[in-house]
Each structure stands twice: as C-alpha cells, then as structure tokens.
Amino acid sequence: xxxxxxxKYPLFQRLDDVCTIADYLLTQGANDLEEVTDALISMCMxxxxxxxxxxxxxxxxxxxxSLKPKNRSHVHAHFMAIQKHLHDITDQMEAxxxxxxxxxxxxxxxxxxxxxxxxxxxxxxxxxxGALTDGVEEILDASEADGIPGxxxxxxxxxxxxxxxxxxxxxDMFMCTTxxxxxxxxxxxxxMQRYDIPMFVCDSPYYWNDRSFDYFKEEYKxxxxxxxxxxxxxIDVDVLRERVEMSNRQLQYMYELxxxxxxxxxxxxxxHRAMDLAAWLMAGSNExxxxxxxxxxxxxxxxxxKGLGVIPExxxxxxxxxxxxxxxxxxxxxxxxxxxxGSTELECGLSIYPGELVGLVDTTSLDTMxxxxxxxxxxxxxxxxxxxxxxxHIQDMVSVATEYDAEVALFAGNNTCKWGWTYxxxxxxxxxxxxxxxxLTWETDLMDKRFRSPxxxxxMCREFFNTVRMSEA
Amino acid sequence: xxxxxxxxxxxxALDELLTLPLRGDNPYIREWKQKGGLVVGFVCSYVPExxxxxxxxxxxxxxxxxxxxxxxxxxxxxxxxxxxxxxxxSFPRCLLQLGLDGEYNFLDGLVFxxxxxxxxxxxxxxxxxxxxxxxxxxxVPHANTGDHHFQWYxxxxxxxxxDVDRKYGYHTTTQSLRDAIKTYNRYRELMLELYRLxxxxxxxxxxxxxxxxxxxxxxxxxxxxxxxxxxxxxxxxKRPGIENVRARILISGSYIDDTNLIDIIESTGAVxxxxxxxxxxxxIEGMVDESPELDPRKAIVGRYFNKISCPRMIHGLPDRLxxxxxxxxxAKVDGVILEKMAFCDNHGIENHIDEVExxxxxxxxxxxxxxxxxxxxxxxxxxxxAFLEKIS
Numbered sequence: 001x002x003x004x005x006x007x008k009y010p011l012f013q014r015l016d017d018v019c020t021i022a023d024y025l026l027t028q029g030a031n032d033l034e035e036v037t038d039a040l041i042s043m044c045m046x047x048x049x050x051x052x053x054x055x056x057x058x059x060x061x062x063x064x065x066s067l068k069p070k071n072r073s074h075v076h077a078h079f080m081a082i083q084k085h086l087h088d089i090t091d092q093m094e095a096x097x098x099x100x101x102x103x104x105x106x107x108x109x110x111x112x113x114x115x116x117x118x119x120x121x122x123x124x125x126x127x128x129x130g131a132l133t134d135g136v137e138e139i140l141d142a143s144e145a146d147g148i149p150g151x152x153x154x155x156x157x158x159x160x161x162x163x164x165x166x167x168x169x170x171x172d173m174f175m176c177t178t179x180x181x182x183x184x185x186x187x188x189x190x191x192m193q194r195y196d197i198p199m200f201v202c203d204s205p206y207y208w209n210d211r212s213f214d215y216f217k218e219e220y221k222x223x224x225x226x227x228x229x230x231x232x233x234x235i236d237v238d239v240l241r242e243r244v245e246m247s248n249r250q251l252q253y254m255y256e257l258x259x260x261x262x263x264x265x266x267x268x269x270x271x272h273r274a275m276d277l278a279a280w281l282m283a284g285s286n287e288x289x290x291x292x293x294x295x296x297x298x299x300x301x302x303x304x305x306k307g308l309g310v311i312p313e314x315x316x317x318x319x320x321x322x323x324x325x326x327x328x329x330x331x332x333x334x335x336x337x338x339x340x341x342g343s344t345e346l347e348c349g350l351s352i353y354p355g356e357l358v359g360l361v362d363t364t365s366l367d368t369m370x371x372x373x374x375x376x377x378x379x380x381x382x383x384x385x386x387x388x389x390x391x392x393h394i395q396d397m398v399s400v401a402t403e404y405d406a407e408v409a410l411f412a413g414n415n416t417c418k419w420g421w422t423y424x425x426x427x428x429x430x431x432x433x434x435x436x437x438x439x440l441t442w443e444t445d446l447m448d449k450r451f452r453s454p455x456x457x458x459x460m461c462r463e464f465f466n467t468v469r470m471s472e473a
Numbered sequence: 474x475x476x477x478x479x480x481x482x483x484x485x486a487l488d489e490l491l492t493l494p495l496r497g498d499n500p501y502i503r504e505w506k507q508k509g510g511l512v513v514g515f516v517c518s519y520v521p522e523x524x525x526x527x528x529x530x531x532x533x534x535x536x537x538x539x540x541x542x543x544x545x546x547x548x549x550x551x552x553x554x555x556x557x558x559x560x561x562x563s564f565p566r567c568l569l570q571l572g573l574d575g576e577y578n579f580l581d582g583l584v585f586x587x588x589x590x591x592x593x594x595x596x597x598x599x600x601x602x603x604x605x606x607x608x609x610x611x612x613v614p615h616a617n618t619g620d621h622h623f624q625w626y627x628x629x630x631x632x633x634x635x636d637v638d639r640k641y642g643y644h645t646t647t648q649s650l651r652d653a654i655k656t657y658n659r660y661r662e663l664m665l666e667l668y669r670l671x672x673x674x675x676x677x678x679x680x681x682x683x684x685x686x687x688x689x690x691x692x693x694x695x696x697x698x699x700x701x702x703x704x705x706x707x708x709x710x711k712r713p714g715i716e717n718v719r720a721r722i723l724i725s726g727s728y729i730d731d732t733n734l735i736d737i738i739e740s741t742g743a744v745x746x747x748x749x750x751x752x753x754x755x756x757i758e759g760m761v762d763e764s765p766e767l768d769p770r771k772a773i774v775g776r777y778f779n780k781i782s783c784p785r786m787i788h789g790l791p792d793r794l795x796x797x798x799x800x801x802x803x804a805k806v807d808g809v810i811l812e813k814m815a816f817c818d819n820h821g822i823e824n825h826i827d828e829v830e831x832x833x834x835x836x837x838x839x840x841x842x843x844x845x846x847x848x849x850x851x852x853x854x855x856x857x858x859a860f861l862e863k864i865s
Contacts, residue, residue: 147828149813149821151560178615178787182589185615185787186822193790193826201787203622206587206612215625222621389610390597413558418816421558422594426601443560 001087002094010167012086015124017054018131019083020047026066026076033064057132061454065335070269070310074295078275081288082127088285092117098231099169103176103184104277105380106202107247109284109373110224113240114233121159121168123281129158129328129447130274139167140448148187153416154447156187163191173197173230175223177377179204179387181419200226202377204387213378220374241363244373247284248360253293254280255355260300261346262404265309265317268300270334270345274326277351277381315342318465321406323397323427323439324413324420325350325381329449333412336458341465346404350381352396390423394430401437408468409439412457414446438471440464486704490689491682495545496576501693502540506579510535511641513582514542514605516568516592518756519613519783520584521630523773526695527653528634530643537643541691541752542577543730544568547846556598562591562814563845564728569595572603581641582607584633589785589819607640609633615787617778627774650769654761656695663702664690664757670706671746672804675714680724680745681732687753688730718744720861721805725749725797725827726812727820733847734812737854741861747804749797755781758796784823793823794830801836808837808864810857815844837864 006012021043030039040055066075092115093099099117102108111118129135136158143161144150162168174197176188192199200223205212228234254276261268276296282289303309311317320343327333337343358379361372378384385393400406409431413420424441431437442460445451493499502512513525525539544567550557553569571577572595583605585596593610600608611629614622637643667686670677686705690698719742724735728751735745748754761776781796782789801809809831813820828838839860841853 147825149818149825151816152818152822181818182785183818183822186784186818189784189787189790190822190826192787199787201616203614203616203625205614205625206593206610212612215621218621390594415560418561418590418818419594421560422590423597424558425556426597 002090005090005093005169006086009169011124011128011162012090012168013050014054014132015127016083016086017051018058018127019079019086020051021055021058022066022076022079023083025063026072026079031067033060033067036063036067054132057134059131059133059332061332061336062131065271065332068335070299071271071335074272074292074299075275077288077292077295078272078279081279081282081286081292084286084288085282086124089117089119093169098172098233100173100175100227101171102174103188104281105177105179105383106175106220106377107280107283107373109240109243109247110235110370111227112243112285113235113237114224114228114231115236115239116227116231116233119169119171120281121163121171122155123278124168125159125162125447126274126278126328130331135329135447135449136162137448137450139165148190151416152183152187153181153414154445156184158447160187160191170195171197173227174199175202175227176200177202177204177383180382181386181417183416183418198226198230200224204383206388208378208384208388208392213375216378217371217374220377221370224370235366237366237369240366240369243284244361244363244369246287246290248363250279250283250290250293251353251355251358251360253290253297254353257293257297257300258347258353258355260297260304263304264319264405265307265311266319266344266346267303267309268296268345269310269338270322270348271331272296273322273334273345273348273351274328274331280353280381310344311338311342316469318343318468319346319405319407320344321346321397321401321404321409321431321437322348323409323411323431324348324417327412327414327444328446330444330454330457333454333457337461340458341461343408343461343465346406347400349385349393349397352400353381354379354396386419390426394423394427397427398430398435401431401435406431406437408465409437410461411439411441412444413441415443415451416445438464438468485708486701487708490686490698490701490705493685493689493692495543495688495692496571497579499692501697502538502579505538505694508535511537511581511606511637511643512579513537513539513584513607513637514577514580515539515584516542516595517586517588517613518751518780519586519588519777520611521773521777523650523653523657523761524630524634524645524770525584525637526656527645527649528637528643529645529649531641537582537637538694541730542568542583543688543691544571544845545688545731547571553598556602557591557594560816561594562589562727562816564814565591565595567845569598569603572599577603577605580605582609582637584609584611586611586613588613588783589817591816607636609636613785615785616789617782617786618788623775623778626778627771630774631770645770647769650773651763654763654769654773656699658760658763659699660690660695660702661757661760663699663706666706667702667709668747668754668804670709673714674805675716676718676721676744676746677709677712677714679715679739680722680735680748681739683745684729684732684735684753687756691752715744718742720744720807720865721746723747723749723797723800723804723806723809724812725809726824727814727817728752729812731847733850734841734843734853737850738810738857740854741857743857743861746806747800749793749800751783754800755783755796784819790823790826794827797827797831798834806836808839808860810839810841810860812841812843815842
C-alpha cells in the first residue's frame with residue numbers, strides 16, 4: 001500500500017482508518033459498545049492519532065449492529081476487501097499508472113487488465129457516509145455553496161467536490177454510462193469541462209431488449225478502446241480472464257445467496273446489502289471480495305440448514321421488500337428492522353442483481369469476455385431498470401414479491417432521485433392493490449442524514465409494522 | 474387548409490399570432506380534426522417534426538399536424554401529484570394534469586423522448602390514465618457525435634414513423650419529405666428574421682411578443698404560420714422601435730411556454746432581446762440540408778442530431794457555451810438571466826456552469842429558480858430590479 005498516496009487524500013485516509021478500526025474491533029473480540037470503547041482506548045497506545053480520531057467518529061449504531069454475531073464476520077471480510085482494494089489503487093497510483101474514475105455501473109476487470117489505476121469515487125464516499133457520524137455533509141454543503149443545486153444527487157456531488165478540494169484524487173479520465181440520470185450526467189459534464197478531463201461515455205439506450213444491448217455493447221467496447229488509445233495501455237487477455245474468473249466466482253455466491261432469501265425464515269441479514277453492491281463494484285479486484293461474498297453465503301446457508309432466521313427467537317417474521325433500496329447514512333436500519341420488528345429484508349432495489357438473467361461471463365475469448373462484461377453492466381443496479389420504462393422495475397419488484405412471498409414493502413426514496421419519484425404510485429398499485437402487500441413510502445436522502453433523522457424513520461416503521469401485525473391479528 | 478381562418482375575425486396576422494388560443498380552443502386544431510387530419514403532440518425539440526408532417530394518407534389524404542405540448546393555464550396539479558411526486562419538475566406535472574383533465578383529448582398521437590427524467594416518466598401515467606391513439610418514445614442518444622449515435626437516433630425516429638404508418642395507414646414520399654423540409658426551413662428563416670428584429674439597437678418587438686409568436690408556431694400548421702409570420706414581420710418592420718431600453722437581456726434555461734417571467738422582466742423597462750431556450754432560438758437554429766443527393770429522411774434527422782444541443786447531451790457543452798456567447802454578441806446583450814424550473818438537474822447544473830463562464834467573460838448573470846405555475850412574481854421582480862440596477 002502506498003502510505004504516501006493514502007495520506008495525501010483525506011478521504012482515502014479516512015476510509016483506510018475505518019477499515020483498520022473495523023479489523024481491530026472485529027478481531028479483538030469486542031462484543032458490545034462498552035468493549036469497543038475499551039478497544040479504542042487501547043488503540044490510542046499503538047495506532048496513529050488519525051486512526052483514533054476516526055474511531056471516535058464511528059457511527060455507534062452501525063458499530064453495534066456490526067458487532068452482532070449475525071453480521072460481524074462478513075462485515076469484517078468486507079472491510080478487508082475494501083482496504084485491499086484501496087491499497088491496490090494507491091499502489092497503482094504510486095507507480096504512476098493513469099487513474100480512471102468509473103461510474104458504479106461497471107465492474108473493474110478491464111481496467112485491471114489494462115494495468116490502470118481505477119476507482120469508483122461514488123463507492124468510496126459511501127463508506128464514509130455509512131461509517132462515520134460526520135459523513136459527507138460538509139462536502140455537500142460546500143458543493144451547494146459553490147452553486148451546484150442541492151436537488152442534484154449527493155451520490156456524485158460529494159465525491160466530485162472531494163476531488164475538487166483534494167480529498168480524493170482527480171482522475172486522468174472518466175468512464176460512465178448515461179443511465180441513471182441527468183444529475184449524474186450533468187455533474188460528469190461539469191467535471192469534464194472544468195478540468196478538461198477526457199470522458200468516455202457509454203450511452204444507455206432507453207429499452208431493455210436485444211437491439212438495445214447490441215447498441216450498448218458497442219458503446220462499452222468503444223469506451224474501453226478509447227481508454228486504451230488514450231493511455232497506451234492495452235488489455236492483457238490472460239489478466240482479464242483471471243479477473244473475470246474471480247468475479248464470476250464472487251457473483252456465483254451472490255446469486256446463490258439470493259436464492260436462500262426465498263426461504264422461510266429468511267436466513268440472510270439485510271445489513272450487508274449495501275456492501276453487496278460495493279463488492280460488485282470491486283468484483284475481480286481481489287480474492288477478499290470472493291471471501292466476503294462466500295462468507296455471506298456460507299453463514300446464510302448454515303442458518304438455512306438449521307431452519308434459522310435472523311430475527312430474535314419467538315418473533316414473527318415479516319418478509320419485507322425494499323423497493324427503493326438502502327440509505328447510506330442509515331446502514332444499521334435493516335438490522336434494527338430485524339431485531340425490533342421482525343422485518344427481514346428480501347431484496348432491495350439498490351442491490352438486486354438477477355443471477356438467472358445475467359449469469360456468468362464466458363471467458364473463452366476477449367470478445368466473449370467483453371460481451372459478458374457489457375451484459376453485466378447493462379443489467380447493473382441503477383442501470384437496467386432505471387434507463388427504461390418504470391414497468392421493468394415494477395415488474396421486478398412484483399416478481400420478487402411473488403417468488404419470495406413478501407408481506408410488506410418499504411420505499412425509502414432518495415429525495416434527489418428524480419427517476420425514483422416518478423413511479424411509487426404505480427408500484428404501490430402493483431403491490432398493494434394487486435397483491436395485497438402493504439407499502440410504506442417516505443422521502444429521505446441517500447447521503448445526507450439531516451434530511452430525515454433515523455429516529456423519525458424508526459417511528460414511522462414502528463407504526464406501520466404495528467398496523468400490519470394488528471391487521472393480521 | 475384555409476389560411477384565413479382567423480384573419481377575417483382579427484385585425485392583423487400579428488394580432489392573431491399574439492392571441493392564438495391553445496389546445497381545444499385553437500381553431501386550427503379544430504379545423505384540422507374536422508377535415509380528418511391527425512394531431513400528434515410532442516414534448517421535446519428532438520422530435521423531427523418534418524417526418525410527421527410529411528405523412529399523408531387516411532381520409533381524403535389527410536395529414537399530420539404536430540403540436541408541441543404546453544401547459545399554459547394550468548393552475549393546480551392535485552391529480553397529477555398522485556402519480557408524480559412533488560420532487561418532480563412542475564412542468565411535466567402540469568402537462569399530466571391537463572391530460573387528466575381532458576385538455577388534450579383531441580390528440581391522436583403523442584411522441585415522447587428520453588429527454589429528461591421528469592418528462593420521460595410522464596409516459597407511463599399518460600399511457601395508463603389518459604390514453605392516446607399512438608404513444609411513442611424516441612430514445613435520444615446522450616451524445617450528438619459519431620455515426621453509431623446518429624444511426625441509433627435515426628432508427629428510433631423511423632420506428633415512430635412505423636408506428637404511425639401501421640396504426641393509421643399513413644405514409645411519406647420523397648416529395649412530401651422535401652416539401653416538409655422546405656416548409657420548416659422557411660419557418661426557421663422567418664423566425665431568425667424575427668430574432669434579427671429583436672436584436673436591433675431599437676428592438677422592434679418585445680421578448681413577450683416574440684415568445685407568443687413562437688408558441689403560436691407550435692400550435693398551427695407550419696405553412697399557415699409561415700404566411701402569418703411573414704405578414705407579421707412586415708407589420709413589425711414598420712414600427713419605430715423601442716426606445717430607452719433599460720437593459721438588453723438574454724434569457725436561457727428550462728422550458729418556457731408562456732410569457733409570465735418575460736413579462737415580469739420587461740415590466741422593469743428591460744427588453745428580452747434574445748434567448749437560448751429550447752423552444753426559442755435553439756429550436757430554429759440550423760437548417761435541414763436540401764441537397765438533392767441526400768436522403769431527405771437522413772437530412773432531417775441529421776439536422777436535429779447536429780443542432781445546438783440540450784444540456785442532456787454530453788460533450789455538447791463547449792458548443793452550447795459558444796452559442797450563448799454568439800447570441801450575447803449578436804444581440805448586444807447587457808445581462809443574462811438563467812432560469813430553471815425547481816428540481817431541474819439539467820439546467821440547474823448547466824446554469825451554474827454558464828454563470829461561472831459568463832462572469833469570467835465579464836457578462837453579468839442573474840440566476841432564478843421558478844415553478845411552472847406563476848407564483849412569487851413579486852420576488853422575481855425584486856430580484857430582476859436589483860440585477861438591472863447592478864448592470865445599468
């Protein structure tokens with residue numbers, strides 16, 4: 001790892017610190033918050049000051065949830081994966097490799113095969129939102145003070161402002177898809193124009209069909225070709241194959257885990273869904289990601305084999321579909337739902353990845369691999385169902401609700417997500433009116449906890465689930 | 474189609490264009506329907522109108538009248554809000570409201586584009602709750618460079634035409650396409666002449682008048698509009714010109730289809746001498762290539778593909794900035810007002826970029842945020858007044 005590069009960029013440093021702390025706490029046997037406090041104190045003796053300072057900012061609820069037996073192992077595995085990922089990125093940067101920043105709709109194997117440094121800036125900033133009490137609010141405020149509208153999504157506003165203020169490195173090029181939204185596209189345009197950074201754009205067509213995929217596939221390959229021409233780095237097919245085989249293994253576990261969630265009781269805890277998306281974004285980058293996903297699967301399988309769920313004994317399970325997705329600053333929410341209300345998370349719109357549809361990438365040749373990776377990207381979260389008519393997302397949710405036997409649905413919509421707020425009524429009609437599944441819808445902000453407090457959300461959910469239980473009684 | 478439908482009842486062509494009723498009260502739309510023609514609405518300037526106009530068929534060789542949807546007169550979105558949340562731009566919500574109210578029941582078809590998140594998602598509730606004979610979508614690429622992007626856009630436009638052909642048995646011919654091109658190029662030339670008259674040292678018309686004329690152009694057959702506009706330009710050319718203009722303003726930003734904001738600006742003594750609006754100058758900039766060796770369909774689509782782009786078009790920003798600067802110089806603009814609809818990400822961020830670049834160039838800028846329905850007029854006026862005091 002390049003300590004110099006990590007130290008140079010505050011968000012890198014903070015993320016590395018979070019990973020270090022997670023590793024220490026989860027391997028030192030801290031089982032509750034009191035033990036965490038003791039552990040942090042002992043860290044003062046042996047760890048640099050910046051690590052301890054970050055430790056003091058850790059989100060207590062997320063920490064407490066992470067320490068629980070049902071969560072701790074895979075949370076630890078995930079943070080080891082992201083820390084390895086971060087160290088690999090910084091090693092590449094220190095070696096002088098060009099840095100490509102890619103949108104969270106593609107996996108990084110081609111960049112690795114081109115021996116580039118790469119990062120998904122949106123992904124990196126999410127960890128800080130989730131893990132630390134001070135999140136990225138200061139960065140968001142600075143963005144708005146500069147003149148960027150507050151209604152544009154914090155998902156890009158935060159990392160791009162971080163780049164502008166030196167908290168993240170400014171990349172040498174961008175690669176993005178034009179789904180999901182105008183906010184993303186405009187912010188990427190702004191960075192391109194302001195800093196004269198080349199941008200390789202995969203145009204996302206408006207439909208999900210063969211013709212559209214053929215178009216997108218050519219866009220994807222053209223962008224990679226452009227990056228290759230700009231950097232002078234070409235894809236090493238053997239490296240690409242090795243990395244795609246890794247990501248295939250990782251995704252295979254993800255697909256099988258999705259099948260386990262259909263069981264009753266649901267054996268898979270919901271807290272790691274945001275981490276599943278993050279792991280997808282790192283797919284093929286290191287073995288630790290495979291370890292993480294395998295661990296999630298193994299743990300759930302072990303529970304399933306014993307007929308165990310993830311809610312307290314004696315509590316009745318309420319099988320819950322999260323039709324929008326997780327909230328970055330409230331990552332403990334699924335765990336709270338499980339332990340307080342018996343609500344288990346079936347799928348969420350920001351982590352669902354249809355394995356039967358997407359499958360694995362054929363590693364026979366460069367062409368088959370690029371086609372397969374394009375197919376993966378075409379079906380990515382925030383891509384497949386966002387770029388087209390809302391019918392597709394609604395259909396997905398109805399399918400999950402039916403196949404997984406959902407009992408309620410929660411829509412925690414990011415207020416800046418214009419796509420997201422155009423279909424809740426249609427979704428409610430499909431689930432509630434047609435399938436009898438009660439739906440609760442509320443506005444929040446993916447990145448900014450000030451928009452709606454966790455306590456407000458919890459209270460709303462208590463009332464909703466109590467009503468559901470009473471109506472069943 | 475009679476071009477004297479209204480002139481007998483009004484004083485002049487100019488008066489008619491300035492006071493043309495819209496939607497169901499529009500006499501041209503009524504007459505068109507009575508004669509068996511189709512009226513096809515569209516919501517975005519990336520719909521190649523000529524392709525629609527060139528269709529003929531059906532009853533007594535009736536044709537298609539394309540009209541650009543607007544929501545003037547919408548006073549509430551209480552029904553539309555059920556289907557589109559308050560975080561969605563008020564313009565598409567108003568459009569949906571008018572659709573739900575039956576104000577667009579005369580439409581035979583409606584062509585959407587994937588222009589922005591807000592507008593594209595009117596498609597589903599319109600399909601499910603309002604309904605129309607044909608409802609189509611053009612998936613517009615997000616880049617206007619490259620043959621592959623052009624080919625995708627071209628195929629999309631042809632798919633829409635196929636929808637019309639299949640449903641109504643209409644068809645185009647090479648001649649009908651060339652005729653449509655001529656008509657629309659003439660429309661653009663006449664509108665550019667109007668912009669020239671706005672940009673004179675003593676503007677011959679106000680921004681409000683120009684906006685009303687532009688809106689009329691979206692709501693009547695282009696051949697008729699062209700004749701009316703030519704007569705109106707002759708009338709306007711005889712005017713002495715506006716004196717003592719407090720400030721010459723360029724307005725740019727989100728879609729505007731009424732004069733509320735411009736009226737507020739011009740009530741202060743300023744004149745909106747030009748604009749970079751998608752239903753204004755951007756809509757008419759650039760002609761279709763009439764070269765006989767070109768396939769007219771490709772020529773038409775090529776013009777829309779290559780025109781000054783919408784902010785949604787990635788890689789188009791330098792050209793859009795250059796266009797803005799060109800208009801500022803052309804109309805000797807004193808200040809620029811960048812307006813946007815609440816929650817509009819495209820113009821919210823583009824306006825910010827424009828502001829930074831314009832201020833670097835020494836051009837004063839005022840940014841305004843608004844809702845589609847006219848509210849807060851006092852606040853806007855105060856801000857405009859303060860801006861004018863700063864620049865004059």
